[in-house]
Amino acid sequence: MSTQTRSVNRGANPYAPMAKQANQRLTPQHSNSVYQTIAQRAGPFHQSDTIQNSVKILAARMGGEKFTQEHFGELVLVPISLLDINVDIQRDPENEHQGKIIERFDPRIAMPVMATRLKNDRYSAWEGQQTSCVLYHLLQAGLIDENFLVQVKAFDEDLEVPGSDLKGEAVGNYGFRQINGGMRKPIDAFHLHRSRVNGVRLYDSDFDEDEQSEEIQQILEANNMFPAKASAAKYNQATPGMVTYIHGLNLIAGHGLDMKGFGRAKQDLEWALRWHDRYYPNEKGVDGGFILAFGRLHHAARVSDPEIVLDRAVEDDLYELFRAKYGSPKAFHNDCKQRLKTFQTRNNLNDSWSDSCLAPILVMDYINWGGKLALPQVPGMMIYAGI
Amino acid sequence: MPESKTYYFYLWQHRFLDESDRIIARTCFGITSNPQHRIQGYEGHVGHVVRFERLWTGPERLIRELENRVKSDFYDHIVTGTNGFRYEWIREDVDFDSVVAWTEWEVANTFQGIESVS
Numbered sequence: 001m002s003t004q005t006r007s008v009n010r011g012a013n014p015y016a017p018m019a020k021q022a023n024q025r026l027t028p029q030h031s032n033s034v035y036q037t038i039a040q041r042a043g044p045f046h047q048s049d050t051i052q053n054s055v056k057i058l059a060a061r062m063g064g065e066k067f068t069q070e071h072f073g074e075l076v077l078v079p080i081s082l083l084d085i086n087v088d089i090q091r092d093p094e095n096e097h098q099g100k101i102i103e104r105f106d107p108r109i110a111m112p113v114m115a116t117r118l119k120n121d122r123y124s125a126w127e128g129q130q131t132s133c134v135l136y137h138l139l140q141a142g143l144i145d146e147n148f149l150v151q152v153k154a155f156d157e158d159l160e161v162p163g164s165d166l167k168g169e170a171v172g173n174y175g176f177r178q179i180n181g182g183m184r185k186p187i188d189a190f191h192l193h194r195s196r197v198n199g200v201r202l203y204d205s206d207f208d209e210d211e212q213s214e215e216i217q218q219i220l221e222a223n224n225m226f227p228a229k230a231s232a233a234k235y236n237q238a239t240p241g242m243v244t245y246i247h248g249l250n251l252i253a254g255h256g257l258d259m260k261g262f263g264r265a266k267q268d269l270e271w272a273l274r275w276h277d278r279y280y281p282n283e284k285g286v287d288g289g290f291i292l293a294f295g296r297l298h299h300a301a302r303v304s305d306p307e308i309v310l311d312r313a314v315e316d317d318l319y320e321l322f323r324a325k326y327g328s329p330k331a332f333h334n335d336c337k338q339r340l341k342t343f344q345t346r347n348n349l350n351d352s353w354s355d356s357c358l359a360p361i362l363v364m365d366y367i368n369w370g371g372k373l374a375l376p377q378v379p380g381m382m383i384y385a386g387i
Numbered sequence: 388m389p390e391s392k393t394y395y396f397y398l399w400q401h402r403f404l405d406e407s408d409r410i411i412a413r414t415c416f417g418i419t420s421n422p423q424h425r426i427q428g429y430e431g432h433v434g435h436v437v438r439f440e441r442l443w444t445g446p447e448r449l450i451r452e453l454e455n456r457v458k459s460d461f462y463d464h465i466v467t468g469t470n471g472f473r474y475e476w477i478r479e480d481v482d483f484d485s486v487v488a489w490t491e492w493e494v495a496n497t498f499q500g501i502e503s504v505s
Binding site for chain 2: 013015016017020021024
């Protein structure tokens with residue numbers, strides 16, 4: 001039997017267990033594999049240029065001195081009556097924010113208040129105002145023992161440290177914006193999603209936000225997809241089933257609605273991802289614009305009066321439209337971007353992207369292409385007519 | 388290049404009870420030049436009639452390459468035995484139909500000299 005030449009330029013096998021592996025890594029199966037020492041965690045990066053350059057900059061500022069234990073201040077337990085808020089440093093008290101904290105309050109996750117110990121032995125809290133106010137409300141409500149003392153990380157107002165001319169409230173003023181701004185990086189959508197999913201899968205959480213994310217994860221898995229950090233898709237590294245637009249998943253699935261509303265909205269995501277898995281399982285990554293367009297199309301169909309069912313015939317027709325006009329979900333997204341830009345240039349409008357054009361373009365293209373099956377009206381069809 | 392011998396790539400499922408009396412179904416894969424002889428070998432081990440549910444045939448080189456790809460793509464799902472030895476079995480977390488679909492895709496897109504027998 002003779003061998004024939006085989007092609008090697010064929011893309012990834014859509015049936016490879018890549019998505020399964022990625023989803024398994026999302027939730028570790030063995031608790032002994034989740035712990036790393038600080039040395040294991042930080043060690044691999046210690047010699048990196050980034051860390052070493054930053055260390056050099058700090059060392060130069062410290063002028064050959066070292067930080068001592070005293071420089072870090074101390075953790076003390078303080079009656080709440082000794083806490084003051086420096087209103088020049090702190091932002092306004094946020095009633096609604098405090099209400100949310102109270103609803104979900106758990107003393108184990110309450111952070112220590114950061115404060116300057118003033119010469120009059122009172123504590124000026126420059127970080128932790130909302131926490132302090134919440135503790136006050138809980139004490140007033142009798143939900144905390146009356147002998148309770150607040151955990152405060154404090155330093156004396158005359159304490160000086162190497163490499164800084166700041167003292168007392170000037171440190172607080174600096175610390176306030178550092179902790180709330182530059183030093184604390186917001187959690188990205190992938191890690192937030194993972195935390196919520198594992199809240200349910202590993203830790204039996206019954207918070208709505210966690211259960212909703214876990215259901216979104218189930219929808220991904222049912223469609224051979226997996227969530228990934230945005231960086232995973234850089235430099236053309238996306239693989240079949242990879243979804244980096246987690247915000248789009250949440251948006252379409254109605255994450256954050258009450259459970260009834262979520263139960264309805266998640267059908268939009270299920271339909272969109274199922275379509276992608278059926279017709280484009282081998283695409284390198286699931287395009288974010290596609291998720292929005294198809295999710296919104298299904299939403300519009302679902303809330304139409306009477307409801308329009310996007311059945312298999314419509315799904316097949318949309319696939320034919322994609323084959324005829326775009327070539328792939330990503331190409332559809334790119335085409336929309338280009339057409340919106342051209343439209344804006346032609347009409348002397350500012351050049352700016354808006355994903356609200358995606359679903360209208362999809363529906364209008366279907367009609368102009370000659371599609372005969374019923375699609376719903378979607379918001380924005382008038383705005384983007386003729387695009 | 389000399390002609391390659393005719394070989395076979397097979398898939399079959401075996402079901403067993405685990406320690407908690409759950410039914411576990413695992414996919415066995417392998418290559419052979421003589422499917423009937425190989426079936427008898429399995430029957431001798433498991434004690435019941437074995438049937439290769441899917442069988443492909445082609446030149447030995449391609450069949451060996453196909454098997455290598457299975458081992459590579461399903462590496463994290465291969466059954467590991469007592470001494471860390473990796474066997475030609477795929478764990479139950481990948482269902483049989485997925486392995487069949489994977490193989491059909493490989494055959495259709497890469498291995499033009501391989502064809503399905505059953």
